[in-house]
Amino acid sequence: MAEIRPVRGWRYSPALSPTIDSYVSPLFDVVSSKQRAALYNNPLNSIHVSVPQGEDAAGAALRRLTEWQKADVLLQDALPGLYVYYQYFRLPGSAREYCRKGFMCHIRAYAWEENVVLRHENTLPVSVNDRAELLARTQMQSSATHGLYRDEAFELEYYMDEAVQDPLYQTEDYQGVRDVLAVIQDRTVIRKFQALLAEKQVILADGHHRYEASLAYRQARQAADSKATGYEPWNYHLMYLTNAAADDLRILPTHRLLLELPGQLTDEAFLQRLGEFFLVLAQDDAYALPEVIAGKTWAFGLYLGGQAYKLRLRPEVHAQLTWETTAQVKALDLTVLHYFVLERVLGIVGPEAQRNWPGVAYVRSFSECLAQVDRSAARAAFITNEVTMDEVERVCHSGAVMPPKSTFFYPKTIVGFLFTSIRDAEADNSFLQCV
Template sequence: MAEILPLRAWRYNHTLDQNIENLTSPLFDVVTTKQREALYRNPVNSIHLSVPLGEYPAETAARLLETWKEEGVIAQDPLPGIYVYYQYFRLSGSDKEYCRKGFICNIKAYDWKEGVLLRHENTIPSAVNDRIELLEQTQLNASPTHGLYTDTAFRLEPYMDESIKTPIYETEDYQGVRDVLAVIHDHEVIKLFLDTLQDKQVLLADGHHRYEGSLAYRKKMRARNPEHTGYEPYNYHLMYLTNTEHDDLRILPTHRLLADIPMTDEEFLDRLREYFVVTPKEDPYELNEVIVGKQWAFGLYLDGNAYKLRLKPEVHQQIDWNFPKEVKELDLTVMHYFIFEKILGIYRQAQRSHPGLTYERNFTACISKVDAGKARLALITNDVSMEQVKKVCYSGAIMPQKSTFFYPKVICGFLFSSIKEDEFITAAAACL
């Protein structure tokens, strides 16, 4: 099913990459304003390609890219390879060091209807348009999206483990994560990677807008090319692939904050009791712990008061959204249906753009923002399991917005992938 290819990556020259930590940057959709300001001050930081500045940012990035190539700021690796990428990290409250194992390659930009690459969330059209323009102007994938494949036999891990012993780069990123990059050039091993993915579906974990950008660009170029074969460089997209069967694949929860609600606290709590068992709690900083492992359970922090909410099982069948069973069973579907739509009157389509709704991944920040008056209430949720993500993707449905936060995020700057005709490795060359 999934066709992948090695790549001849563009990377910083050996003089610059001795300080690779000064060249990497967060992905375009997670970088903060403060981080951007600091990164932009470095004229050769990768952010200038991934999140360019200027009145015409895509054109600015394209000109800069050509300058970097001409001046040797970046150079293309002489051999095609599969780039092994490991991320070592810890989670708050735990001493365990996790290691997310994966590899970076080119993958064909499959249309959703082909059923090879599956999504779990919708995209915002304006953000996709920005990515299309940037790709069209630069002909470059500046950062990999994140995809998931399932291999219970772990066929590729021994080769990745061996490769990572001799890294190209090793650094600590803005998340406090230790990122390590290595490369595999052996033709037989590369062929094993290609063969292993041939019968796999891929679930898109992160980077829906960038992937949609590649998909739209492929469609555009295909329409222009009467001799389209499917192997032209514009058919491909840069992706970081990880195995769903790893215990160290972590998905963190994303909590909800509301700036205000159209009723008093007492009225809101009374409405909640129609659907939920509402239990007051003394310590708001334990809200994330009292709901762990409990289905359809949430923490509520409302004007300095903490509550545990647990849906009454008998009301679950009231959900009349036209979703498959796999989606209706999700905690966030329950939250968005009963709390946002039924109680607060914010209907499903309006929830995606509701001005008073914001998202926060840091639990303690939720409490702090309510205490500081920056939000009227916080809704604390559990994380989504990998098994739930699989079920929803395979059902062909979409999860509620901001359902998953795969941690850690991939960083930008280790390598770039060109889709220019004379810089791209074809399928024939890859399988020497």
């Protein structure tokens, strides 16, 4: 189903490779203001292209790319290839070293209704427009989205393992993750990757706004060119593809902070309303909440007024969940939380109103959630379990989307290892010879 292509990547000059750490940056949607300030101080850092500044930010990115190409800061590889990208990491409290294995390539920018690339969350139009303008002006992609295919036989890992023995780059990033980039330029091997993906659907794990920006740009170019063949470079999108069957694919929970309780609701009244839908049990140790709810369906930790509670939905109550969505979405813990807490208890009615409500914040750090409540920066914290890969796949194949901020695939990819062009000139090089 999915058509992928090798690319002639643009990469930092070999002269800069020994200091590649200085040029990589986090994805635009996870970089903090403090990180940004430090990264912008380096005139060659990739953040100037992925998160450009100024009133004409897209224009600034284009000027920067043009300067880098003219000065040989960025050089294009002579041959097209698939760029193998491994991320070695550990999780807190575990001695195990994980390795997420994948590769970067161009994939056709399929419309959602084609049912080849599947989404699991909605997007915000303003964010899509910003990324689409950047793509239209620069015609260069610097931030690969993250896609998942399922291959229980692990047919491609042998070739990727072989490639990373001769890395192009190695670095330790801002997450403490060791990132390794390599390339496969053997035409026969590339065709094996293409043949396997041609039978697969791809679930978009991360980067929905960037992917929709590629869709928007492709549609605009198609509308402007009646002779377009569908194989021009701008029909394709840069994606990092990993195997959903791998045990090294980790999804971390994103907790919910209630910054306010509408209607001057007191803590006591809030607990009373929650008791209409949940079994509410006080807990002695707030820091034990993740363990208390681990593996339990429709269970949450609550930290309110310095007191910890375990909440679990009363089973007979679930039938009251009336949102028009699929059974797969209704079964999710986070759907239960958003419906029974945000809608039924707090009166924030409907997914759209909840997405736009400023009274909820999404926080990945469990300890930060408790600290925010203790500092009175938030009224309450809801601690959640992580979403499983099985749940992600079932929701995507049902044609529905999850509540906002349901998944946090870890680790995040970094920017700066690879840039790819979708300019018309790319159609005239050896790119197509590997198809």
